[in-house]
Amino acid sequence: MTERIDVWASPSVLVSFDGRVLEVFGFADAQRFHIAFLPRIVFVGKSRMSIRPQGGGGQYTFFYAVERRAALERLAEHVHAAHGAWQPSFGD
DSSP, X not given: OOOOEXXXXXXXXXXXXXXXXXXXXXXXXXXXXXXXXXXXXXXXXXXXXXXXXXXXXXXXXXXXXXXXXXXHHHHHHHHHHHTTTOOOOOOO
């Protein structure tokens, strides 16, 4: 597990990754994506980003502040790098 990374995507949206779960907090809800579903962060245009689980399920798209893009790209690199490092734990 890596240390937790928290990035404000905008004044009302916080994106967090602890090496296992990618979370988006904002507005009136929160979304969680376990690394087992290989969430891919994709930048759409100049001010939107999507989280798209590769294992199926719906995507989650939201706006970000343009000046936060570099920090969000670094967070995306950590998330994508974790795809190959994740191993299931069966509690044995």
